[in-house]
Amino acid sequence: MDSNSDPQTARIHRLANTLINQIAAGEVVERPASVVKELIENSVDAGATEIRVWVERGGVKLIRIADNGHGIARSDLILATERHATSKLSDLEDLSGIETLGFRGEALPSVASVSRLGIKSRVADTDSGWEISGEGGAFSAPVPTSCEKGTVVVVEDLFFNTPARRKFLRTEKTERSHIERVFKCLALASPGVSFSLSIDKKLYWQLPEVDSALQSHRVKKILGQEFTENSKQITGRASGISLTGWLGLPAYSRSQADRQYLFVNGRVVKDVSLSHAVRRAYADVLYRGRHPAYVLDLKIDPVTIDVNVHPTKNEVRFEDARSVHDFVYREVAQATADTRAGSNFT
Numbered sequence: 001m002d003s004n005s006d007p008q009t010a011r012i013h014r015l016a017n018t019l020i021n022q023i024a025a026g027e028v029v030e031r032p033a034s035v036v037k038e039l040i041e042n043s044v045d046a047g048a049t050e051i052r053v054w055v056e057r058g059g060v061k062l063i064r065i066a067d068n069g070h071g072i073a074r075s076d077l078i079l080a081t082e083r084h085a086t087s088k089l090s091d092l093e094d095l096s097g098i099e100t101l102g103f104r105g106e107a108l109p110s111v112a113s114v115s116r117l118g119i120k121s122r123v124a125d126t127d128s129g130w131e132i133s134g135e136g137g138a139f140s141a142p143v144p145t146s147c148e149k150g151t152v153v154v155v156e157d158l159f160f161n162t163p164a165r166r167k168f169l170r171t172e173k174t175e176r177s178h179i180e181r182v183f184k185c186l187a188l189a190s191p192g193v194s195f196s197l198s199i200d201k202k203l204y205w206q207l208p209e210v211d212s213a214l215q216s217h218r219v220k221k222i223l224g225q226e227f228t229e230n231s232k233q234i235t236g237r238a239s240g241i242s243l244t245g246w247l248g249l250p251a252y253s254r255s256q257a258d259r260q261y262l263f264v265n266g267r268v269v270k271d272v273s274l275s276h277a278v279r280r281a282y283a284d285v286l287y288r289g290r291h292p293a294y295v296l297d298l299k300i301d302p303v304t305i306d307v308n309v310h311p312t313k314n315e316v317r318f319e320d321a322r323s324v325h326d327f328v329y330r331e332v333a334q335a336t337a338d339t340r341a342g343s344n345f346t
Contacts, residue, residue, distance in 0.1 A: 018113060020163060028312060029111040030156055032059025032167060033178035035115075039153050042184045043067035044193060048228060049209065050150050053183060054198045058175030059228065060158050060166070068150040071123040074130040080119070081132075098256075113137040114165065115207035121151040136161050152292050155164045181203070184222045187269045188261055188295060192330075193220055217245055219295055227252065227293060234296075236331035241300045241324065243331045248293030250285040250336070254296045259293035265302060270314045274298070277325045281332035298328065 029035055036053060038287075043051045046069025072080055101240040111117060113136060122129030129147035132139045159166035166320045169175060176199060187195045187207050197205040198346035220228045236243045248259070260278075262269055282292045306317040318324045 015016065015229060017088050022113045024253075025075055025175050028106050029158075030312075031178060032175050033182045034312070035059065035111050035155055035158065036065070036179050037182045037186065038111065039063070039065045039155075040183070042107065042188070043069055043151070044190050046070045046151065049192060050194045052196045052198075052200075053133045053177070055179055058169070058172035058202055059179055060169065060172075060175070061156065063155040063158070066150065066152040068148065071129075072119070072121040073123050074142050077119060077121065077130055078139055081117070081134075081137070092130045092156055108335075111135065113244070114162050116156040116160065116161075118154040118156075119151065120145050120147050121150050122147050124149050149284060172236055178237050182268075185261055188218065188222060188267060189263050189297075191215060200203055205219075223293070223295070227259065231293070233333060234331060234335050237336075238327055240297070240304075241294060243298050243328060246294060247296075247332065250282070250292075251310055252293055253286050253290035254293055255290065255292040260297040263297040264297060264305065264316050266297065267285065267307065267316070269316050271316060273318075273321055273325045274328055277328040278332050281336055285336050293297035296328075298324070298326070 028038065032055065036055070036059065040051055040053070043065060046067060048067035048069035050068045052066045054062065054064040061235055070092040079085070103326070108117075112134065116133075116135040117139075118131065118133040120131035128248075130142040131145040132142050132148075134140060137155075159169075179199075180197070181311050183195065183205065187193075189234060191210045194209045195207040196203065202322045206261065207218060207221055216228055216233075228246070230249045231246045232246050232249070234243065234245055260275070262271065262274055262278075264274075278292065278294060286292060300318075304319040307313060309317050
């Protein structure tokens, strides 16, 4: 055996930054929809009131996202593509009570390491925008460019340098459906922002801004008139916590859990405990094997939750998970108490 390959004699060494970023990308950038999610969240955090999204070939060929947010200064453009560089927190104390969607500083460098990436941006009250471009994480120096206030991020040839990752992607149709799901989740969570989504040069979604994340107009646009006609609005409050949204009628139940939108402080989450609370509340009014449809937003003191659980930021950890679970169960159960499968809410 070659002594250099012997685990007893192999020397510890530092990984190259490019490899570090690609390893991180394995957690953050699961598929094209992950890129869309991270970039839209950056736009929301930047105070954008308009976000436009274009994708081609399921997002593998092109993902382009433009916003009218605060923009990125010339001096920060290159820094924004480096790992753990962020404007959203400064010290350990900032991790308690995070209210931005992003904060880890991993999204852009992860995307940059597995794509050809271009960013152009202009800060308000400046004469010119600035642009950088690169591939595999290596970028050119910023050059002046003409653009509106805000930021445009262009991601091309996703996973071009990691073919093993690309071969695990599904069909363009499947990847497109994942992108639409992410787009709809974020549009429901950010009502004060207008959104548009174009797929393969065809406009699929055009959503004007509305007053409330759960205002019926946006819910109707995204989930359809049939859902709004077969759902009940819910508003529940307790000490330091609230639950608002829309609960589908038992008669509107689904064969799969494809119309379940759950947010915590406006953040799209996948939480087993919260999903279980809702499912349990519906247990007596749904036929076996059916799934409820709902749009629910839980508001809670940011200090009582930990959003730094996973690089994708889809998971949260509650300080008192049992109390939160029981609160959600009680509110949903009360709303469904007078129903039976096939009947209406009263």
